Amino acid sequence: MLEITDTWIDSLAPNSAAIKNGKDLNKKGKYIELHQSEDEQVLFGLCAGSGKNPYAAPSADFVTPDKPVMRCSCPSRQFPCKHVLGLLYAYAEGKPFTTAPVPEDLAAKREKAEKREEKKAKETATGAAVNKPKKVNKAALKKKIMAQLEGLDLLERLTNSLIRRGLGTLDAKDLKTIQEHVKQMKSHYLSGAQIQLRKLQLILSDGKDQEKAYSLAAEQLAVVHAFIKKGRAHLNVRLEDPELALDHESSIEEWLGHAWQLSELKEAGLVLPETELVQLSFHSCDDVSRQEFADRGYWMNLHNGEVYYTVQYRPYKAAKLMREEDSFFEVATVPELYLYPGELNRRVRYESMAARAITEQDITHIRKAAAKSYAEVAKKVKNQLKNPLSDPHPVVLLYAEKIVTDAEGKLFMADLQGDTLELRDILEDGTIHLLKFLQENNLREVAVLGMFNHDSHSGRLTVQPLSIVNKQELLRLIY
Known part of the structure; x- marks a missing residue:
């Protein structure tokens, strides 16, 4: 049993x-x-x-x-x-x-x-059930791609118009125009564009701090511009491909609105057999730009030390009818783990799993997997952030020789070489204030699951600690 x-x-x-x-x-x-x-x-x-x-x-x-x-x-x-x-x-x-x-x-x-x-x-x-490639209606798919290209042209005209006019001159009428374009993106099969345009509208609608809003809006327009450029290039390449094949390497398909099926991921070889996962952190949030609640968990693969994430989106209209995900405090043994195309943190899914208690050996595996050099980690994170379409907040398991406070009261974590990373809240659910309640054994020689953020003004990377792993246990600062 x-x-x-x-x-x-x-x-x-x-x-x-x-x-x-x-x-x-x-x-x-x-x-x-x-x-x-x-x-x-x-x-x-x-x-x-x-x-x-x-x-x-x-x-x-x-x-x-x-x-x-x-x-x-x-x-x-x-x-x-x-x-x-x-x-x-x-x-x-x-x-x-x-x-x-x-x-x-x-x-x-x-x-x-x-x-x-x-x-x-x-x-x-007998070979009768060998997974055969799914038959694709190429004529319908080409029609969809052409509609997406038309949608990108429409999106480009809108953003160029906003930039030419200047963010400081935008009024309620312009915000209404953006909202209308959000709706039009749906008819062009561009759900990713819907999300990014809605995010831009939310930023410009925030009247609390106009200077901050304009700065964020400029960054968001850069993301939209990159999406248009990369999306158009990718769709044109697909049109030239007789098979109209999907891109299994990058996240561009999801940006364009493709919902990956497990069969597609398996056919592309994006599946790991018999994997053991430990959830290191979990949080739920209200993603207004998506008009969905998002339940996100960060997991470590005990076999290779990689950090993945799972996410469930619950649309506002259906949230009451859907099961809300929650923290998981045991080891999940997964027969088949499906990996989405991506970069530093791959999204994963599984259909079934068995559970067992976390052991001291598991804690040791987690600690050994923590990155020892902040310089090397910073290089990897910055390389990912060069792509505007990448996750702006990658999560990495880091080794902290110590966590200290400077003369100004700022918190830092230091590695074995003495390099430091400033600790600062990124998520709405802050964790920095909790560190003062921890005992000394949780502030020295620990593994820290940290979420990175790049400050565009200072050019510095900061980290929000999500969990701390000492020699005996996993302490979640957010769950």
């Missing part, structure tokens, strides 16, 4: 309410029966409702440990429902599960599922 923990169960829940309701069912003793199959692969039971008869028959089938099948007879549209979650919480708590035959209806469903899996395995073995 898979090791089942509260953290792992929480990661399955559709929302926090389901977690609370599932735990309440367990605490209140609502489970009339708790059973497991003889092979210990299936958990099942009966859950009482308000009436005399049992209300729900939840079950969890672990025949495939990293991809369990959850079932319940209740009418809930949440998956897994609170009855299944409560069943799992009861098992994690150590409540007694008696050995019993699997109910006939559940056994029949299992048998059908097993036959489907056997059929898939047979097709794979």
Whole structure:
């Protein structure tokens, strides 16, 4: 049987309410029966409702440990429902599960599922299920690319007009024009342009500090200009390619609005087998420019020390219907890890995972993976930031010989060579003020997960600490 923990169960829940309701069912003793199959692969039971008869028959089938099948007879549209979650919480708590035959209806469903899996395995073995390239309607794709090029031309005319007029002369009418262009970008299949234009509008609409707003707007216009230039060049290259192939190396496809499918990533060889991940930090934010909530986690690959990120976007209109991601405090063992095209921090996804507790050996691996030379890291970060379309806030795991305060009260972290990086808040959720509460063992000879920011005025790199790893544990400053 898979090791089942509260953290792992929480990661399955559709929302926090389901977690609370599932735990309440367990605490209140609502489970009339708790059973497991003889092979210990299936958990099942009966859950009482308000009436005399049992209300729900939840079950969890672990025949495939990293991809369990959850079932319940209740009418809930949440998956897994609170009855299944409560069943799992009861098992994690150590409540007694008696050995019993699997109910006939559940056994029949299992048998059908097993036959489907056997059929898939047979097709794979005989070559019948070899992944064939997805058929592409090239005429429709060319039409889409032409529409995108037209959209980039429209975007270029708008930005040139704004620059010629001067940011200081823009008024409410110009902001309305930008908003209209945001809507037009959608019809040109340019979701990335929508986001960047909306970001520009938000900057120009902020009347608190005009000088700062103009500076940020100029930087944003430079990003839009780079997007137009690189996007147009890429689309023209695709038109010349008989296969109209996607770019699997850079992030330009996402900027142009392509949503990568796992099958596409696998076909491009962007998948790692049997990977172990530790989440080093997590935060959720309201991304107004995208009109979505973003749940972002930073993870380290225990096998190679690389730092990846996962992100889930929850559109405002659908946020209540979507499961909100949360911090994960164990090691995730992933059968197949899919990597998005990218640079320093690759975005990753996975379909299934198993969980285990973090060990002292894992902490040692994390600490050993921390970069020792700030000069080398700064060079890599600056090389990435030369590309306006790259992530402006790359995240790196750094070794800190010590974290100190100077005479002006500024905080710095120093490496073994004595080079320093100034610590400064970047995210709205600040962490710098928390450092004064840490004991000395968390300020010397530690690994620090740091988010970088480049100050365009001073030209200096600053870092916000997200997590600290001492010799015993991982301390999250934001989660």
